[in-house]
Amino acid sequence: MAILDPLLATGSGDLRVMQALHAGLTRFHPATLQPEPGLATSFTSHQGGRRWTFHLRPDLKWSDGTALTSADVLQSWKRLQSPSTGAPFQSWLADAVFTATSPDTLEVSFPFPHPQFAAMCSSPALSVAPVPFTPDAPTSGPYQLESRKIRDCVRVKKNAHYWNALEVQIPHIDFLTVESQFTALNLFLSGEVHYTPNVPALAIPKLLEKFADAFQPSPQFGTYFIRFNTKKSPFHDPLLRQQFSAAIQRNLLAESVGAGRMPAWSFVPPGIPGYPSASLPSPPQKVIDKKIPTHVEYLYNSSELNRDIAEILQHQWQTNLGISTRLVNQEWKTFLYAQRQGDYQISRSSWIGDYLDPMTFLEIFQSHHPNNRTGWASEEYDGLIREARHATQQDRRFQLLHEAETLLLREAPIAPLLFETSQELVSPKLKGFHRNLRGVVDWSRLTLQEEP
Amino acid sequence: MARGGPFDQERELPTEVLQQLRAQYHLDESILQQYYRSLENLFHGEFGPSFAYRGVSVSDILADALPISLALGFGALLLALLLGLPTGILSAWKKNTKTDASLRTLSSLLLALPNFVLAGLAISLFSFTLEWLPPAGSGGIRHQILPTLCLGLPFAAQIFRLARNEALSALQSAPTRTARAKGLPEAKVLQRHVFPRTLVPIVAFLGPATAGILTGSLVIEQVFALPGLGSHFVQSALNRDYTLSLGITVLYTALLGTLTFFADVLLARLDPRIQSLR
Numbered sequence: 001m002a003i004l005d006p007l008l009a010t011g012s013g014d015l016r017v018m019q020a021l022h023a024g025l026t027r028f029h030p031a032t033l034q035p036e037p038g039l040a041t042s043f044t045s046h047q048g049g050r051r052w053t054f055h056l057r058p059d060l061k062w063s064d065g066t067a068l069t070s071a072d073v074l075q076s077w078k079r080l081q082s083p084s085t086g087a088p089f090q091s092w093l094a095d096a097v098f099t100a101t102s103p104d105t106l107e108v109s110f111p112f113p114h115p116q117f118a119a120m121c122s123s124p125a126l127s128v129a130p131v132p133f134t135p136d137a138p139t140s141g142p143y144q145l146e147s148r149k150i151r152d153c154v155r156v157k158k159n160a161h162y163w164n165a166l167e168v169q170i171p172h173i174d175f176l177t178v179e180s181q182f183t184a185l186n187l188f189l190s191g192e193v194h195y196t197p198n199v200p201a202l203a204i205p206k207l208l209e210k211f212a213d214a215f216q217p218s219p220q221f222g223t224y225f226i227r228f229n230t231k232k233s234p235f236h237d238p239l240l241r242q243q244f245s246a247a248i249q250r251n252l253l254a255e256s257v258g259a260g261r262m263p264a265w266s267f268v269p270p271g272i273p274g275y276p277s278a279s280l281p282s283p284p285q286k287v288i289d290k291k292i293p294t295h296v297e298y299l300y301n302s303s304e305l306n307r308d309i310a311e312i313l314q315h316q317w318q319t320n321l322g323i324s325t326r327l328v329n330q331e332w333k334t335f336l337y338a339q340r341q342g343d344y345q346i347s348r349s350s351w352i353g354d355y356l357d358p359m360t361f362l363e364i365f366q367s368h369h370p371n372n373r374t375g376w377a378s379e380e381y382d383g384l385i386r387e388a389r390h391a392t393q394q395d396r397r398f399q400l401l402h403e404a405e406t407l408l409l410r411e412a413p414i415a416p417l418l419f420e421t422s423q424e425l426v427s428p429k430l431k432g433f434h435r436n437l438r439g440v441v442d443w444s445r446l447t448l449q450e451e452p
Numbered sequence: 453m454a455r456g457g458p459f460d461q462e463r464e465l466p467t468e469v470l471q472q473l474r475a476q477y478h479l480d481e482s483i484l485q486q487y488y489r490s491l492e493n494l495f496h497g498e499f500g501p502s503f504a505y506r507g508v509s510v511s512d513i514l515a516d517a518l519p520i521s522l523a524l525g526f527g528a529l530l531l532a533l534l535l536g537l538p539t540g541i542l543s544a545w546k547k548n549t550k551t552d553a554s555l556r557t558l559s560s561l562l563l564a565l566p567n568f569v570l571a572g573l574a575i576s577l578f579s580f581t582l583e584w585l586p587p588a589g590s591g592g593i594r595h596q597i598l599p600t601l602c603l604g605l606p607f608a609a610q611i612f613r614l615a616r617n618e619a620l621s622a623l624q625s626a627p628t629r630t631a632r633a634k635g636l637p638e639a640k641v642l643q644r645h646v647f648p649r650t651l652v653p654i655v656a657f658l659g660p661a662t663a664g665i666l667t668g669s670l671v672i673e674q675v676f677a678l679p680g681l682g683s684h685f686v687q688s689a690l691n692r693d694y695t696l697s698l699g700i701t702v703l704y705t706a707l708l709g710t711l712t713f714f715a716d717v718l719l720a721r722l723d724p725r726i727q728s729l730r
Contacts, residue, residue: 003506010461083468086476088461090469135507150505150516151687152590152679176589178677179687186587187677190579333456333692340460350462370464 004135004148006124007080007087012197012439017175018124020156020443023141023163025054025073025106025128026121030434030442033356035118039068039128039140039163040106048392049115056104061161062138068128070100072140075131089125089354112389115397116357123354142168142444151177162444169447185425188214194427194448197439201304204259204423213428217260218435221269222352222420223361224261224309226298230413231342231375234292238411239284244346245415246283247320253312254418257305264416268358268405271437275358275398278405280416295324300348301335309417310348339373350420356437358401359388365408376413458503458692477503490698499699504691510699513684518703520590521680524672525665527596528604532661533654535608540615541642541650544623555612562609567668571602571675588677599676603668607661614653622649652723659712666704 003009006018027038037043040054060068079085081093098108108117120126130137135145142164143156154175158168176193178184181200187193199207199215207215228235228244235241250263266278298313300306307329314325325346330338339347351371353360363369366385367377381404388400408414422439431447459465459473474480478489493500499510543555562570578598579587589595622628628645636644670682681700688697720726 002504005506008506010463083466084472086465086469086473088463088465088469090466094466150508150513150679151683152516176677177679178588179683180674180677183588183675183677186575186579187589190583190587192586192589331690333460333690334454335456336460336462337456340464370467371462 004145004154005133006127006129007076007085007089007133009124010088013175013177015124016197016441017154017156018127019141019441020143020173020175021139021141021145022124022127022129023139024121024123024126025056026118027442028119028122028436028440030432030445031436033119033436033438033440035122038122039073040121043118043121045115045118047113048394049113049117050110050392052108052114052117054106054108054121056106057163058104060140060163062130062140063144063159063161064138065161066138068140069103070106071103072130073106073128074098074100076128077126079129079131079133080125087125089123092120092125113392113397115394116355116359119355119357143173146172153177164444168444170443173443188425188427191427194430195433195441196425197423199423199425201259201308207425211425214425215423216435217421217423219260219262219269219271219437220352220420220422220439221271221356221437222350223264223267223269223416224348224350224418224420225264225267225414225416226313227339227344227347227349227374227414228412229342229344229346229375232345234296235345240292241412241415242281242284242410243321244317245280245412247317248313248415248417249316249320250417252316253309256312257308257418259423260421262419262421264419266405267408267414267416268361268401269353269419269437272356272358274394276402278402278409281406281410292323295326297326297328297345298348299328299330299335299338299344299346301332302329306348342373342375349414352420353438358398358405359385362401362404362408365413374413376411378407378411381407381411454689454692456692458694460692477501490695494702499702500695502693502696504688504693504696510695513696514681514699514703517679517681517684520678521666521669521673521682523596524599524603524669524678524680525662527600528607528665528669529658529661531600531604532607532611535604536611537615537650537654539608540612541619541646543612543616544619544646545642547620547623556616559609559612562605563613565606566671567602567606568671568675570605571598571672574598574602575675588675590676590678595676595678599672599678602675603665603672606668607664610661611654611657614657615650618650618653619646622646625649648722652719655715655719655722658715658718662711662715663708666708 002011003014004017006022009015009018024038025040026035026043029036039056039060041057042055044053056070062068077093077098080087080090083090096108096110098106100106128140135148139159142159142162144159146155146157148154156173158171159165162168178187181198184196185199185203188196228241230236254261254263265280270277298310300310310327314327317323317325338344351361363385364371365376366372366382384400384404388397391397391400422435424435424439426433429449431449432445459470478486502508502510502513505513539555543552546552575587575598578585585598586595623646628641631641631645669680670686673680673682684696685700688700
């Protein structure tokens with residue numbers, strides 16, 4: 001656990017602790033992820049999500065017993081908004097205007113609709129944290145910090161002043177920092193821990209066979225894909241990119257890497273209610289130009305899974321296109337630097353959505369988006385995203401986003417490979433646990449049964 | 453220079469935010485200015501704030517991690533001495549017996565096994581088969597046993613070999629023969645003529661052993677999820693946590709220097725030949 005500030009945390013481990021400590025105006029349903037009342041008893045949107053009104057619960061309190069009002073929410077959100085905070089999700093509120101019309105009423109307005117804002121409010125970034133913030137400061141969530149030992153253990157204890165304290169069953173939770181997945185697995189198997197988010201790839205077949213009650217890979221809101229560098233030869237040619245994408249046998253790939261991963265035929269993962277899935281275009285007929293070099297380079301960051309996938313792609317491109325691929329692996333930060341500098345031909349990538357909406361996937365391939373990193377720029381695409389942002393009707397919005405995704409898949413600056421699955425190990429003693437698309441845990445709704 | 457920076461992540465930070473962060477951590481200054489700043493901090497015994505653990509100073513991290521590493525390292529060293537030295541002398545004294553042969557086989561085995569394999573075997577035996585000890589974690593004596601054992605045993609094997617060789621030559625030396633001829637009991641012979649000589653190569657080995665324990669603890673700390681210096685050292689480099697990795701390097705250098713120095717002083721006291729070189 002590196003960062004214990006809900007506004008700064010981005011690592012999934014840190015965010016899990018933040019979910020226990022800091023509450024938002026809404027909270028997510030543990031299975032469907034739909035927003036439910038949290039610190040706010042009710043929330044309503046107007047003009048397709050351009051304006052939002054939240055009514056706070058009466059008598060809200062911080063964990064030290066002092067009153068929590070709409071002014072505290074404003075302060076916390078202003079801290080997120082300010083660039084000097086250094087918050088990665090600063091853009092969520094960058095152009096928002098929010099005011100407290102009474103101690104328990106909040107009005108938020110955006111220049112264009114944010115239909116997902118109520119769902120976003122359940123994220124740690126928009127949770128209500130005291131200003132100025134210290135990790136020991138009072139919390140608004142179901143738990144408060146008891147102790148922290150760096151790289152060892154963060155212990156939280158129940159917050160008696162939480163609005164829903166009656167429902168909170170587990171008095172203490174220890175969040176352990178464990179680097180090695182094997183160590184985490186050992187701890188789980190010996191009963192020392194009840195939940196671990198990842199398992200070593202080697203152990204998966206055994207776990208599926210012997211621990212089916214604890215290990216059930218389930219779909220995640222994330223896509224494993226490859227980026228093509230469209231700024232450089234040879235992948236400045238869309239036709240070649242399409243050929244490469246079409247030459248990937250995704251079913252075989254998914255089967256080989258296993259663990260329930262599904263082949264991806266679109267960039268946005270399935271699971272968004274009402275959003276029509278896009279699909280990869282049919283493969284181009286034109287044979288590959290003679291001028292194309294006989295080999296290409298594939299860049300990935302060192303990990304067992306990434307290497308396996310790289311080797312399968314290498315084999316499929318050799319068989320289906322007759323092109324040899326040189327595999328280059330780099331340590332994570334070096335890899336990110338190379339990808340950012342456009343110092344690659346093809347590179348391994350993945351993206352995880354922040355909330356259940358196609359926009360969290362599609363916005364990154366706008367021409368000037370810092371996460372684009374392919375050099376691909378399309379005015380038509382930018383226009384569709386812009387139009388979708390301003391759409392007030394959800395149907396229309398989804399239709400525009402669907403068009404944008406179809407364009408993205410046709411132009412192929414990227415090629416989706418697989419949809420991610422969760423690899424959580426959950427003890428059968430932990431009741432009330434739901435595996436959901438975002439792999440988030442609502443600790444306040446769990447119970448621990450020592451004797452199953 | 454390693455490419456990539458402490459704030460690089462999959463999701464790129466907004467430009468404004470990134471600029472603010474770079475300014476907060478003085479990354480917007482020239483390399484020379486940054487160098488001067490860290491030297492200045494160093495003179496005050498400070499390393500500055502950690503890049504990866506926001507809001508936590510490097511000194512605090514080191515203060516938390518050092519005792520854990522020291523307990524692990526010294527525990528392992530002590531274990532190695534307590535096991536290696538007596539068995540080494542015993543093995544030499546019982547040369548070419550079954551005891552000698554089995555001790556030598558065991559030591560070869562321990563030397564050949566990398567410590568992570570040893571750790572795996574120990575965990576599967578003590579945590580899963582016998583269910584005596586936790587497989588990882590920190591907090592109590594029970595958590596310390598397995599890591600200490602896995603870190604210490606290979607060094608015990610090394611000390612065993614050194615002790616055995618030296619004891620063998622001591623047992624065959626003229627003073628020992630004379631002492632035996634004069635009718636000195638065997639226990640006294642070992643105590644007066646063999647044991648002190650055996651210590652010399654072992655003390656000389658303590659310097660390199662400390663270095664070995666420091667590096668060996670990287671692996672052991674990872675396997676047993678111990679929040680010591682070793683795992684910080686690796687992670688700080690991967691995270692580009694400049695201040696923390698500098699802090700640990702300085703601390704490691706100081707530790708290694710001090711311990712080697714003490715080993716040398718001790719050696720001079722034990723071995724009159726070294727003193728006579730002055």
